[in-house]
Amino acid sequence: MARKKGRDISGWLIVDKPAGMTSTSVVNKVRWALAAKKAGHAGTLDPDATGVLAVALGEATKTVPFVTDALKAYRFTVRLGQRTNTDDAEGEVIASSDARPSDDEIKEALHRFVGEIEQIPPQFSAVKIDGERAYKRARDGETMEIAARPLWVEELVMTGRPDSDHVELEMTCGKGGYVRSIARDLGEALGCHGHVRELRRIWSGPFEAEDGIGIEQIDALAKTPELDEKLLPLEVGLADLPELKCTPEGAAKLRNGNPGMVIPGDVDYGDEAWASLDGRAVAVGVFKAGELHPTRVFVQPVSG
Structure with missing residues (x-):
C-alpha cells in the first residue's frame, strides 16, 4: 500500500x-x-x-x-415570509405568506428555542438515511422522514430588524445544530415561514x-x-479539558499507551483530562488514583 x-x-x-x-x-x-x-x-x-x-x-x-x-456561535439573517426546500436562500420557494410578525412577537417566540430542544435536520443535510446522505436523496426529489435530534441552545437573541422581511439573530449552541432548521421552525412558529438568508459562524470552542x-x-x-x-x-484544541502535568517517567508510560503518574490537579476520580510535559500534550485520558489512563496518545517531538 x-x-x-x-x-x-x-x-x-x-x-x-x-x-x-x-x-x-x-x-x-x-x-x-x-x-x-x-x-x-x-x-x-x-x-x-x-x-x-x-x-x-x-x-x-x-x-x-x-x-x-464545544459551544459555538452563529450570526445569521432570517428571511421571513418564505420557506424553501433547502431552508436557505439557495433553494426553491415552496411556501409563502404575507404575514409579518412584530419585533415583540419574534422575541417571544425565540424563548421556545432555548435550552434542550428537539430539532429535525433539513432535507438537504449530511445526515444519513438508510446509509445514504439525505441531500443526495433530496436532490432526486425524495422527501424523507428525518428523526428529531436533541440540541442544546445556550442563547438565541434578536440583534436587528433591517426591515419587515428580515430579522438578524445570534445563537450559541452545542454540537449538531442546524441554523437552517432554527430559521425554518421559527418561521413556522410565527405563522409566516422563514429561511436563512445569510449565515456566519463567529466562534467555535x-x-x-x-x-x-x-x-x-x-x-x-x-x-x-x-x-x-x-x-x-x-x-489549543484541548482548551475545554483540565490539564495535568506529568513527570518524564509518567510521560514515557503514557506514550506507550499505559497508565502514567500525573501530578494531581483540579480533577476528580473518573474525570477526563490531558497530561502535559513541558507544556506539550502527551495524552488524553481518564484520571484514576493519581494516574491518567490514556484514550488518545500524541506523537510529538520530545523536549530537550
Missing part, C-alpha cells in the same frame, strides 16, 4: 471561510498549502456560510472531537473568526514558512 505523501506537521489553522466553498474544499486547500500529510476540520459549514472553520493537521486531528463538542486567515492569504503564503507560523499548537 502506498504511503500518504506530505509533511508530518501538526497544529491548527483557523480559516475564515468564504461563501461558495465547501468545508472539504477548504481542508484540501490547507493540506495542499502546508504540504501536510493529514488534515481534517472541526465542524462542517454549509457552502454559502462564512466564518470560522478550524482545520486540524497531523496530531491535532486527535483533538477534533473536543472542539466539535476556543477559535474565533476574526483570528482566521482568508483563502486568498492561504494561496499567497502557500508552501512558505510564513504560513507555518500561522499554525496554533494542537494543545
